[in-house]
Amino acid sequence: MRYHAVGSFDEAVRISASATGVTRFLAGGTDVLVQLRAGIVQPDDIIDIKHVPGVKDITRRADGGWDIGAAVSGVELGAHAALCRDWPGVVEGMRLVGSTQVQGRATLTGNLCNGSPAADSVPGLMAAGATVSVTGPEGARVMAVADIPKSPGKTNLKPGEVITRVHLPPRGANGGDSYLRFIPRTEMDIAVVGCAVNLRIDGDTITEATVALGAVAPTVMLVPAAGAALVGSTLDDAALDALVIAARAACRPISDKRGTAEFRIEVAGVLARRAASIAYARAKGETA
Amino acid sequence: MPKDELKAGFRLVGTRPNRPDGLDKVTGRARYGADIVAANMLHAAVVRSPYAHARIKKIDASRALALEGVKAVVTRADFPTGLTGEDWNLQENTIAGDTALYDGHAVAAVAATSALVAQDAARLIEVEYEVLPHVTDVDAAMAPDAPVIRAGNADHSVPEGMHPNVVRYIDFGHGDIEAGFAAADLVREGTYKTEATHQGYIEPHACLGQLGADGRGEMWVCTQGHWYIRRMCAAVLGIEAANLRVTPSEIGGGFGGKTTIFMEPLALALSRKAGGRPVKLVMSRAEVLRATGPTASASMDVKIGMKKDGTITAGQVNFRMQGGAFFGMSPIAEALPCAFACYDIPNLMHEGYEVLANRPKAAAYRAPGSPMAAFAVESLLDEMCRELSLDPLQVRLKNAAKEGTKSSYGPTYNRIGLVETLEATMAHPNLSAPLGPNQGRGVAAGFWFNHGGETSVSLQIGEDGTVGVSVGTPDIGGSRASIALMVAETLGIEYEAVRVNVVETGSLGVNEPTHGSRATFASGKAAVEAAESAIKQMCARAAAEWGIDPEAVEWVDGAARPAGENAGKFPPLTIGEIGAKMGGTGGPISGHHESVPGGVGASFGVHVVDVEVDPETGKSTVLRYLVVQDAGRAIHPAYVEGQYQGGAAQGIGWALNEEYIYGADGRLQNPMFLDYRIPVASDLPMIDTVIVEVPNPGHPYGVRGVGETGIAPPLAAVANAVAAASGARLRTLPLSPPKVLAAIKAGQ
Amino acid sequence: MSRIHITTTVNGEAAEFLTDPRETLLDVLRNQLGLTGSKEGCGTGDCGACSVLLDGVLVSSCLVLGVEVQGKTVETIEGMATDGALHPLQRHFIEHAALQCGFCTPGILVAAKALLAQNDNPTETEIRYWLAGNLCRCTGYDKIVRAVQDAAAEMRGAA
Structure with a gap:
């Protein structure tokens, strides 16, 4: 295995484009090293992007949105007070990944590129309408986070493409988001179900709502019908019931060592209701 | 804790001093299994079966052996044949013979100049398998259509007509079970199942083994019992026990799972084949979970009869347990006695079956069998207490x-x-x-029985009156401290003046492992006996110096004193004074004790x-x-x-x-x-x-x-x-x- | 496989080593630098026994490549006691019997030190969640949590 500590994304792409064997980009490494260790992946070239200028930066754009560098760790994300105020759901999703030790290294980008349907940070990004900048042999492009996952362990990134930055839209007024996951223990597990809700209100009435579910389908996914169930409501019981039904209806889970399909469908509804209530309270400014 | 001291009425027993190995363990100095190194050392990796049950048709190591840095490959062909009973079990589990019996079963092992090369080489060893039907569930393994794991393994206890996977049957009881149920106001029964669990010690198994062509070798290993390692490795490799010196490292948890061997003979066999170079073998976590000794899984029927006042009139259990693909590994013989051990019940019937399945060879796990039995019996008791509106603790007290x-x-x-x-x-x-x-x-x-077991301890008086104690039970959770407390109490000296060492197999008689909750009981009891023996010798030295009868000397507060009519005639001789001149008064003073202690x-x-x-x-x-x-x-x-x-x-x-x-x-x-x-x-x-x-x-x-x-x-x-x-x-x-x-x- | 020369700082001292790029920081610490206080319990970031500070950030050294520490600072359990004096956490762990087998202890001490560096008065819940990635199979965590609480109290008093 050859190790490359690159100074620019162009260099990273050049190396990856000319590589003949298996290539992996290295940011936090908390997935790649586990795969390396288990012999699941044996890269010929590993390209460390942590020395690229700007990859550790979190910056607020002029429009009020946020750009997050590809190597920003969970700890760094959680330490950014203004970002946490704007997008608490996005941050709490990332902060649930792994242990305190893993948080010191793991990144949003890595969690997204790992392609897991259970990735904790991805539902929040999708619900927020986040996008990513991608650089590859054929040039740069911007993709919606929702378009990245393809199937378990696979993404729609082309060979040699690397995510350089995550973009969050401006929070705007009267918005709130949240992420909840179900795990059997209190920490250290992979999500059995995850649910993010992002919404905006006008007075007591929800005007926009986006719901994303994790671990209940081959990819993390947006559930438009679940969001639609909330819009126009004041998060009354009828709207919550409709949300629960819509969330459950969207589930296409498997039964595996982490939970049965029936359980995942049931809990998807429970989490959607709970996450919506938290996001609503945040939108109203009642809770942080 | 003054309260503890008062309650116990002792000077040291019942207090909470710092453990003697504490400093090493909070500074990272303590050396565990994988921390041991030797000059010219090789590293090993193991090839494991990806199938639950498969015939091994061919093993081709030529590509691995061609890799630079690879020094030896071993398969079952490198081990002696003709073993029987548990020795065969140990060998077969260490490295598969004709058939891989569970997912993770070792098939070959390789030694190389680095761990990475060894792992690369392991991937290059080609094994051709013929996959066989498998069974992992205990009830399914007893069913008539279950694949046979090994015919002819059942002992004489098994009733005729049962599936060949059923290898042991146990039954015992007392009273008249039917009369007991007839006397009850409420009879309830239930079927309970527990899955296999793992001890989950955080330290993976690790050893460093060296074996020469002359059959002499050494091993450093994390284990609960190094004499067991010695005996088992010797049997599996066909060498003599006394020629293998086994030194225990500090141990990162065991809970029963480190009372036997899993891969240690592989390191020795590789060393022998690599010209006697030391070979280090460390398991990964996945290897620990796949290929060491989890507990049995169990399927259990319980029936209990109770009077309205909570009196238990009868209890009956029928347990089925699988302990992997090897005879004698389930804790069925422990689970059954534990089922009703808490209670005084006039009519009892126990039956149990051990069943083979395509799972790893089970090992002991903390009170083997008792948790499963208690789950079944204590759950049903709880249901019956609720049904009769009785307080569950009062019912237990009534029948205790x-x-x-x-x-x-x-x-x-x-x-x-x-x-x-x-x-x-x-x-x-x-x-x-x-x-x-x-x-x-x-x-x-x-409930747990607790255990005595083979125990050998020696105790040496130092020239300055400090005391060394050599024990053979690895310190897995503070036993050095508890043994030092008892020895210091007995000798009437300070806790800090006693150093307890866990010593290698060449230093003491045979010791069973730290298992059965026995270290503080058995090594402690033997250490007290050894201290009493040393006291007797020290009193004799004092008596000789004073020119009085040894029987006229008593040991008080760390010193020999003339007693009876001689009381006060000579100043006391402290342990330090006796130690300082023992070279001139008859030579070294040490006590020792060997036994299988009773009184458990x-x-x-x-x-x-x-x-x-x-x-x-x-x-x-x-x-x-x-x-x-x-x-x-x-x-x-x-x-x-x-x-x-x-x-x-x-x-x-x-x-x-x-x-x-x-x-x-x-x-x-x-x-x-x-x-x-x-x-x-x-x-x-x-x-x-x-x-x-x-x-x-x-x-x-x-x-x-x-x-x-x-x-x-x-x-x-x-x-x-x-x-x-x-x-x-x-x-x-x-x-x-x-x-x-x-x-x-x-x-x- | 060509090996890479790395210079770094470990426990305040300059260190250098040659490493195969596949080796983890944990491998390097244990096998090249002889610092075996950091333990491997899983190799997958699930147990915390290999915890170290990398440029002051708590990480699992099994999830860091050895080549990644070029020019960085690494702090391990071996550097926790200074000039022969135990860190209050180390002392309280001994006094509280907060270790049984002791294998997880170095990682827990390093992790707890990182916690107290940023929160000098953590609640029981904060301690438990911070240490959730440090598995201990012997103690049930009770005495560990109490030892951290008492060490924190002592350090606040001394500050």
Whole structure:
């Protein structure tokens, strides 16, 4: 295995484009090293992007949105007070990944590129309408986070493409988001179900709502019908019931060592209701 | 802790000094299995079967051997043939013969100049398999159509007509079981299942082995018992035990799982083949979970008869346990006696079957068999108490075994402390803590025999009056401290003046491992005997100096004093003074003691747990936990509490989340700590403890042994609490959220 | 496989080593630098026994490549006691019997030190969640949590 500590994304792409064997980009490494260790992946070239200028930066754009560098760790994300105020759901999703030790290294980008349907940070990004900048042999492009996952362990990134930055839209007024996951223990597990809700209100009435579910389908996914169930409501019981039904209806889970399909469908509804209530309270400014 | 001192009436026993190995262990200096290195060392890796059951048709190591840095490859062909019984089991499990018997079964091993090269080489060893039908579930393995794992393995106990996978049958009881049920007002029965769990020690198995062509070798290894390692390795390799010197490293947890061998002979065989270079072999976590010794999985029928006042009139159990693909590995012979050991029941019947399955060779896990048995019996008792509106602790007290009770498994109990333990439980404030919605309280009792076992200890008086103690039981949780306390108490010297060393196999007679809750009991008792022997010699030296009869010398406060009519005639001779001149008074003074100590005292525990169950997700949260257990006497109370807390935590994990999950292909699906879910810090509350002390008359300081009983009650206690909190009575562990939620929904 | 020369600072001292790029920081610490206090319990970031500070950030050294520490600072359990004096956490762990086998202890001490560096008065819940990635199979965590609480109290008093 050859190790490359690159100074620019162009260099990273050049190396990856000319590589003949298996290539992996290295940011936090908390997935790649586990795969390396288990012999699941044996890269010929590993390209460390942590020395690229700007990859550790979190910056607020002029429009009020946020750009997050590809190597920003969970700890760094959680330490950014203004970002946490704007997008608490996005941050709490990332902060649930792994242990305190893993948080010191793991990144949003890595969690997204790992392609897991259970990735904790991805539902929040999708619900927020986040996008990513991608650089590859054929040039740069911007993709919606929702378009990245393809199937378990696979993404729609082309060979040699690397995510350089995550973009969050401006929070705007009267918005709130949240992420909840179900795990059997209190920490250290992979999500059995995850649910993010992002919404905006006008007075007591929800005007926009986006719901994303994790671990209940081959990819993390947006559930438009679940969001639609909330819009126009004041998060009354009828709207919550409709949300629960819509969330459950969207589930296409498997039964595996982490939970049965029936359980995942049931809990998807429970989490959607709970996450919506938290996001609503945040939108109203009642809770942080 | 002054209170402990007062209660015990001793100078040191019952206090809480710093452990002697504490400094090494908080600074990273302590050397565990994988920390040992030797000059010119090679590193090994193991090739393991990816199939649950497969015939090994061909092993081709040529590509591996061609890799630069590879020094040796071994397969079963490198081991002697003709072994029988447990020796054959050990060899067959160390490295497969014709057939791989479980997912993870070792097939070949390679030694190379670095760990990375060894791993690369292992991937280059080509094994051709013919996949065979497999079975992993205990009940399925008994069914008529189950694949036969090994014909002709059953012993004479098995009734005719049973499947060849059924290899042992045990039955015993007393009284008239049918009359007992006829005398009951309520008879209930249930079937309970527990999955296999792993001890989950954080330190993977590791060893460094060296073996020459002359059959002489050395091994450094993390183990609970290095004489066992020596005997087993010698048998598997066909060498002589005395030619293998085995030194134990510090040990990073064992809980029974490090009382046997799994891969140690591979390191020695590779060393022998590589010209005697030392070979280091360290397991990965996945190897630990796939290929060491988890506990058995169990399927258990229980039937109990009870009068309206709570008197138990009869108890009957029929247990089936699989302990892997090898005879004699399930704890069926321990589980059955534990089932009703807490109670005085006139009519009892026990039956049990051991079954082979395509799973790894089970090893001991903390009170082997007792947690499963307690889960079944204590769950059913709880249901019956609820049905009869009886207090579950009062019912246990009413039926509690006591001194003179004929135990469920035959012997009559000596002085035991279950009644005192139940009374202490009832008096604890946790029993009156208020419970909120979706919260419930569960109680259960548990038992362990405790154990004596082969023990050899020596004790040396130093020239400055300090004392070395050589023991053969590795210190897995503070036994150096407890043994030093007892020796210092006996000799009348300071705790700090005693150094307890865990020594290698060449230094003492044979010792059984640190197992059976025996280290403080057996090594402690032997160390006290050795100290008494040294005292006798020191009194004799003093008597010679004074020119009086040795019988006229007494040992008080670390010094020989003239006694009786000679009292006060000579100034006392301290241990330091005697030690300083022993070279001129007859030579070195040491005491030693070898025995299989009798006087083992059984111990009982009662646990009370409060659980909250989320009715929408089935998730259980442990709110409060209480362990009350009879220690006999707590030599070092902090480490006694630690044993209680650790046993409870393991039991909580077993109850809620831990399990071996096999796929339809017979492969273990969760060989990582990610999905083999042991409790993390945030899963648990503080674990309250009460140490009951009903001294064991069979030990000089009253010790019973405290390591194991604590894991027996939690499975049932948690299940009883979940039932109380949610209405969901689950008879299959673990109580994972999908299972609990389904049960809640089924009950609505 | 060509090996890479790395210079770094470990426990305040300059260190250098040659490493195969596949080796983890944990491998390097244990096998090249002889610092075996950091333990491997899982190799997958699930147990915390290999915890170290990398440029002051708590990480699992099994999830860091050895080549990644070029020019960085690494702090391990071996550097926790200074000039022969135990860190209060180390002392309280001994006094509280907060270790049984001791294998997880170095990782827990390093992790707890990182916690107290940023929160000098953590609640029981904060301690438990911070240490959730440090598995201990012996103690049930009770005495560990109490030892951290007492060490924190002592350090606040001394500050």
